[in-house]
Amino acid sequence: MRYTVSAPGTPIHAAIQLPASKSISNRALILHALAHGKQTPCNLSDCDDTRVMVRALQGNPEHIDIMAAGTAMRFLTAYLSVTPGSRIITGTQRMQQRPIRILVDSLRLLGAKIDYAGQEGFPPLRITGTELQGDEISLAGNVSSQYISALLMMGAVLPNGLRLHLTGSIISRPYINLTLQLIHDFGGRAEWSSENSITVYPGGYRDVPFTVESDWSAASYWYQILALRGNEERRMKDEESPKGDEHETVELLGLFPRSYQGDSRGAEIFSRLGVHTEYTDRGVRLTLAGTPVSRLEEDMVDIPDLAQTFVVTCCLMDIPFRFTGLQSLKIKETDRIAALITELRKLGYLVRSEQDSVLLWDGERCPAENTPIISTYEDHRMAMAFAPACIVLPQIVIDEPQVVSKSYLAYWEDLKKAGFTISNEQG
Numbered sequence: 454m455r456y457t458v459s460a461p462g463t464p465i466h467a468a469i470q471l472p473a474s475k476s477i478s479n480r481a482l483i484l485h486a487l488a489h490g491k492q493t494p495c496n497l498s499d500c501d502d503t504r505v506m507v508r509a510l511q512g513n514p515e516h517i518d519i520m521a522a523g524t525a526m527r528f529l530t531a532y533l534s535v536t537p538g539s540r541i542i543t544g545t546q547r548m549q550q551r552p553i554r555i556l557v558d559s560l561r562l563l564g565a566k567i568d569y570a571g572q573e574g575f576p577p578l579r580i581t582g583t584e585l586q587g588d589e590i591s592l593a594g595n596v597s598s599q600y601i602s603a604l605l606m607m608g609a610v611l612p613n614g615l616r617l618h619l620t621g622s623i624i625s626r627p628y629i630n631l632t633l634q635l636i637h638d639f640g641g642r643a644e645w646s647s648e649n650s651i652t653v654y655p656g657g658y659r660d661v662p663f664t665v666e667s668d669w670s671a672a673s674y675w676y677q678i679l680a681l682r683g684n685e686e687r688r689m690k691d692e693e694s695p696k697g698d699e700h701e702t703v704e705l706l707g708l709f710p711r712s713y714q715g716d717s718r719g720a721e722i723f724s725r726l727g728v729h730t731e732y733t734d735r736g737v738r739l740t741l742a743g744t745p746v747s748r749l750e751e752d753m754v755d756i757p758d759l760a761q762t763f764v765v766t767c768c769l770m771d772i773p774f775r776f777t778g779l780q781s782l783k784i785k786e787t788d789r790i791a792a793l794i795t796e797l798r799k800l801g802y803l804v805r806s807e808q809d810s811v812l813l814w815d816g817e818r819c820p821a822e823n824t825p826i827i828s829t830y831e832d833h834r835m836a837m838a839f840a841p842a843c844i845v846l847p848q849i850v851i852d853e854p855q856v857v858s859k860s861y862l863a864y865w866e867d868l869k870k871a872g873f874t875i876s877n878e879q880g
């Protein structure tokens with residue numbers, strides 16, 4: 454299937470109920486399960502990654518397929534290691550290429566019974582739950598924070614708690630802090646004991662009411678839409694065919710100022726691209742304000758999921774950039790560094806990478822394809838970050854658009870609500 458997406462012809466005034474955060478939903482579900490809780494967390498995400506988690510935790514299945522959900526794979530691996538029973542956990546072909554050895558080695562050192570059911574170092578895994586005795590381990594902090602979050606959540610149910618020492622530079626640190634925050638909300642105790650060590654105290658969790666907030670990573674595509682609209686308005690004014698000065702607004706419901714989510718930093722970065730954020734009593738209101746910077750340099754080691762949004766936005770706004778800290782992008786839903794370079798080339802932008810951890814663009818262009826079709830590589834964020842390109846181009850064609858359901862089931866419906874036109878072609 455393919456979608457052809459075209460931008461609204463009239464100013465955008467939309468109020469969008471964003472999906473709930475899958476990162477928070479999946480942590481809340483694990484903590485709720487470890488608490489043997491009765492009060493199901495409220496406002497859980499309806500996305501694929503959370504659905505597979507709900508299914509895995511219900512009815513004690515022996516064969517668990519978490520499809521493409523990295524958090525579910527990693528969090529459940531630790532959870533199942535301390536849960537009675539023997540199970541196989543697997544996922545999509547891509548999931549079977551996403552490394553898990555660091556987590557498995559750590560759990561084995563604590564006494565877990567885990568075997569590789571396919572290739573060493575990768576899912577599928579056979580896990581037999583047992584009582585873990587270890588209480589202290591070192592593991593690399595520079596591959597995926599999800600291994601660390603998985604161990605932390607499990608740590609509070611171990612008889613002596615858990616001390617983690619993280620080696621190497623720590624990536625995605627806000628996601629570790631998100632885990633610590635949720636552990637605390639569920640009545641556990643865990644804290645940084647130094648710059649690179651974390652202590653989880655024993656004592657387990659409590660059955661508490663919990664409500665999941667909206668997803669800041671999903672919000673980024675709406676910021677992108679507004680930034681690109683602002684760009685087009687400025688261009689039209691330069692060409693002296695003003696569209697009128699009716700101000701465009703997007704209101705995103707369910708976001709809060711002091712969010713648990715590291716991706717809320719996107720609001721500040723987008724302020725440098727001409728999007729103003731105002732907090733209301735039900736979310737945030739985005740408007741256009743200010744002149745965008747002429748170049749953007751940012752370390753994205755804390756916000757890897759926003760990389761695609763900013764890379765595509767900057768190219769389309771003609772803003773040269775250098776984004777560092779992208780070393781985890783190669784092992785996500787697809788190799789996002791390669792995917793971005795390939796797809797932006799179709800639109801006429803020559804983006805380069807350095808050492809697999811930097812993406813940069815100095816304004817180099819190449820001829821764009823006449824009718825580019827954006828491949829999505831089973832990666833929801835490729836579809837969501839490229840769809841707004843229709844604001845700058847006459848239209849954009851997105852291949853396999855249904856991939857968005859990994860984190861944002863209603864993405865296309867929400868675009869339609871905001872006035873975008875989407876037509877469906879068989880591809």
Ligand SMILES: O=C(O)C1=C[C@@H](OP(=O)(O)O)[C@@H](O)[C@H](O)C1
Pocket residue numbers: 475476477524596597598599602624625628757758781
């Ligand atoms: O813990 C989490 O909820 C996540 C952590 C990040 O992964 P890495 O720690 O592998 O970078 C992020 O990319 C992912 O979408 C969600």
Ligand SMILES: C=C(OP(=O)(O)O)C(=O)O
Pocket residue numbers: 521522523524525758785786834860
């Ligand atoms: C990387 C992501 O997810 P995960 O690693 O949980 O599959 C993502 O949602 O961008």
